[in-house]
Amino acid sequence: MANPTDQITLDPAAKKAALRMFTYGLYAIGVAHGEDRNMFTANWLTQVSFEPPLVSISVENDGHSIGLLRESGVFAISVFSTDQREQAGALGKRWKLRPDKIGDVRNRPGVTGCPVLEDAPGVVECRVIDQMAAGDSTVFLAEVIHAEVQGDAQPLTMQEAGFRHAG
């Protein structure tokens, strides 16, 4: 390689500022295993393949939901609408501080058994097919196995919500 990477330096302030320029949406991720279920707010999520339709999501290793996701191998993505900023905030609280946070939002079981938001404009349900360790998190690769359009509300973006989860 022409430029050995071990001589390159990283300025923490520039790293934080540049990574915060990335654009994100906001999604309610529903997980369930047996009687245990949870929803959490995520933004590190993207489609990654057209054929077959695949998405990836990064999930924190030290949260409550990753265990449920690993056990069941399925999860549901509900796209927050611009009217659902408050729900995005509620589901963004840490489970250990608010283990009953799912009660703060109107939800129903999706076809995978994972909770989905009643009022989200779109729902995508997924089956995990692979995963990759990624620092403090794990990137799950998942196939889209079901999808529903529930209305024409506009999707909520991270910038509109005024939230920050990058850097």
Place this chain on the structure above:
Amino acid sequence: MANPTDQITLDPAAKKAALRMFTYGLYAIGVAHGEDRNMFTANWLTQVSFEPPLVSISVENDGHSIGLLRESGVFAISVFSTDQREQAGALGKRWKLRPDKIGDVRNRPGVTGCPVLEDAPGVVECRVIDQMAAGDSTVFLAEVIHAEVQGDAQPLTMQEAGFRHAG
């Protein structure tokens, strides 16, 4: 599992519509190996870890750039600004139809040797640490090894650009 996933059906129209509700930014990805270099427009990109700072990007298996990326193990992300819609369109053309498309944008070599946009508000350079096969694409996991802020222009979003690359 309470809900076997093999009985779940996928409606292609709902799948496309729901996946198009995801929010994306637009980025110029620079790759280089030896004298060969290229830039392409990407949106399937996200941060995936705070510590260490990691990003993931999905790259098409049948494009020209994936080979350069695999050979060098480094790439550069330039965040398009709202003024750079035209450049985002130019770099979004397929390499085999326009192999000299990098000449359509003002660029310079980054610290990794990969091309970065002169006028992008932010630049993030990365070293690949892992990868995962993902259907028609490959998801690369990469550590942020260098970052620069080049101005305070607003990042361009997929929605503002009017482009579509999801569904």
